[in-house]
């Protein structure tokens with residue numbers, strides 16, 4: 353493709369992008385396609401001969417949007433809602449254009465250095481101490497896997513060569529994300545060695561139960577190695593008590609990892625500045641700018657106070673990657689499983705500069721205020737109840753008539769195309785979740801959703 357042809361197709365593409373962002377709110381949020389619909393519309397083998405870009409873009413416009421569930425829609429309220437913001441999208445476009453691989457400092461210094469710069473800015477915004485070293489991975493799941501791998505290395509450094517010699521145990525609340533289970537099984541520690549600690553009436557980990565579980569495991573000859581605390585749990589956005597968990601982790605010599613994938617972003621705002629109080633005592637923390645910080649998927653920021661341990665767990669330098677000419681530089685390939693890495697920091701840099709801390713804080717605070725207002729509408733209707741404290745921008749609620757009624761409301765609103773909500777199960781009962789996290793969501797959007805829910809009720 354010649355540069356002139358590229359320019360022409362890029363302009364058409366950007367026009368489509370701008371129109372999409374302007375009108376996505378008019379589309380049904382949840383796709384209406386059935387499994388296999390898209391597959392049936394495209395050839396079963398790839399083309400022998402190249403096709404014109406115009407035909408490819410026309411097919412994109414015709415086939416792809418109907419099979420999209422629109423995460424960038426203002427009434428996408430499922431899971432944790434997100435925003436692919438315009439500055440972040442521009443950063444992605446440029447990163448694809450440069451197409452560099454940041455495995456070593458030398459393989460593209462800007463990847464390593466902008467990653468350090470943006471993560472240092474973010475570290476300051478969320479109030480983590482300077483000693484925390486940051487690295488970008490794709491997802492929180494992978495960040496947490498690296499945290500638990502570093503914990504494994506701290507507990508049994510010889511496991512790097514000899515494999516695990518004794519059972520290492522890991523602790524998290526029963527509300528914690530399944531990525532902890534996946535890390536434990538990936539790292540060969542065994543799901544039987546993951547303890548799910550009960551939570552209290554506010555769905556926070558019970559520290560006394562954690563202490564007991566560690567004591568029981570030690571008495572049984574096991575080696576407790578890592579505790580994971582969550583700030584903003586997946587189902588209900590609860591917060592584990594960081595200072596109490598940090599005390600226990602320190603007393604027993606455990607690696608403390610904090611999963612702040614969703615909730616950590618709130619620490620940017622004045623209203624939630626204290627949600628990470630005590631996090632400075634952790635060995636590591638993950639926060640996902642691709643969740644609530646307007647950064648297009650994917651970008652997960654991982655911080656550790658023990659980069660030496662992470663490096664000792666993973667550094668392995670084959671001869672062809674040996675660089676002795678830049679002493680002291682960080683080579684990101686030493687801090688994890690992957691060798692190659694995308695230039696993810698570019699989009700984060702764009703987002704942080706475009707909105708500034710104040711701009712991001714204002715959006716986070718508006719989301720939290722709107723969530724509180726949405727919860728107040730629910731509380732004012734005797735048919736409904738709010739199921740968990742609203743600590744951030746997630747509202748969990750249910751119709752009092754039981755699971756069948758809630759299922760019908762959920763299916764009804766999602767089928768209507770107006771909004772997309774997800775659910776969880778709490779104490780055996782179905783609970784609906786409205787997660788506010790898209791920058792374009794307004795209180796009027798939420799009012800329309802609530803009116804629809806009441807109509808269905």
Ligand SMILES: Cc1ncc(COP(=O)(O)O)c(C=O)c1O
Pocket residue numbers: 432490491492493494529531582584585586611612613614640652
């Ligand atoms: C608390 C928490 N941790 C981890 C994750 C996993 O995030 P990712 O998709 O980036 O792996 C999620 C996903 O929603 C989450 O809510």
